[in-house]
Structure formats: C-alpha cells, structure tokens
Amino acid sequence: MMNSRSCITAYRRFSYSQSFFVKSTRALRGYTTFNATEHAERTKRLLDAKSNAGLSYDSLASKIGVTNTYAAQLLLGQAKLTPEIAVKLRDAIPTITEQDLQDMQTVFPMRSYDAEILKEPNVYRTYEAITHYGEAIKTIINEQCGDGIMSAIDFYCDVGTTTGNNGEKRVVITFNGKFLPHVVQKIEDNTAKSPRD
Numbered sequence: 001m002m003n004s005r006s007c008i009t010a011y012r013r014f015s016y017s018q019s020f021f022v023k024s025t026r027a028l029r030g031y032t033t034f035n036a037t038e039h040a041e042r043t044k045r046l047l048d049a050k051s052n053a054g055l056s057y058d059s060l061a062s063k064i065g066v067t068n069t070y071a072a073q074l075l076l077g078q079a080k081l082t083p084e085i086a087v088k089l090r091d092a093i094p095t096i097t098e099q100d101l102q103d104m105q106t107v108f109p110m111r112s113y114d115a116e117i118l119k120e121p122n123v124y125r126t127y128e129a130i131t132h133y134g135e136a137i138k139t140i141i142n143e144q145c146g147d148g149i150m151s152a153i154d155f156y157c158d159v160g161t162t163t164g165n166n167g168e169k170r171v172v173i174t175f176n177g178k179f180l181p182h183v184v185q186k187i188e189d190n191t192a193k194s195p196r197d
Contacts, residue, residue: 033110045097053094064088148180
C-alpha cells in the first residue's frame, strides 16, 4: 500500500515521462522526412537484439570496427550504417532483421536531440563540464592550432575508464576532431559572388 507521499511522487514521475513523450513527439512531427514512431520502434528492436546477443558497446565496437560511441550512435539512429559495416553488424548481432539493416543504410539520420535530455544528470554533468571549461578549451585550441574550430563531423569520440590514485573508477571521454581554420574571405577565392543589380 502506497502512502500519499509515495502516490504524489509516482504521479509526478508518470507526468514527467508523459510530458517528455508528448514534447518529443511534437518536436519530431515537424520533420516531414522523418518518422519518429518508426525510429523509436526500430531503436528498441536494435537495443533488444544487442542485449540478447550479450554484447557491451565495447565488444560490439570491436566486432564492427568502430568506436564505442559510434556503435551506440548506429543503434540509436544517430549515424548512417554503411554496407561494409552492415555485414559485420549482421554477424555480430544475428537477430537484427534484414529490414532494419536495410533501413539503417537508407534512412538518413535526423541528428538532433530533445532539450529534455539535459535534465538527465549524466548528460547534464557532461554538458556542464564542456560549458564550464569551454573558454579554456577554446583558448588552448587557438594557441595550439590557430583561429578555427574542432570539427564534429570529421570526428571520433570514445568513452573509457581508468583507475584513480585511490582505486576509484574514473570516466575518460576522448574527443578527436579535425581542426578547421576560419578562412580569409579573399575576393579571388570567392567562386560564387552574389549578383549586383
């Protein structure tokens, strides 16, 4: 038997989950090229298949030859599967259907996120670390590479762990992105000059 306080807590959690689903659905309805329901159902099937295969993301990544975060992105529908990796993925997770494998190769990902995810503590803490250290990171990139940015397209991300001096487990996240310098917009290099009336 739940007391009144427990009932209120349960209701709030239910309301939040319902609100998250409704907001997510509304946010994705605006994309005419993206079916949110099909995406969610396919993602669930893929994650279930991974779980049934008894694979961690590290072991899956080793089998298909990508980073562990990219392996996760593939199953979450945030990256497009190539034919080469599709063959390896079929061998690694035999219960993935041919239709899902085909869709993962033909449906272009809608690389986005719902702002609600920032309420998840693990995600928010990572976001907080990036923003807190952001100016220092920018300053060091500028000092070491010049005036430009780190690409998030020509980019590798890997999540691992190490052991601290006191024996505690520590999280290690590596961002490896190509440096993209800002260009000087010289007239002679502009191949698409705007018309002048």
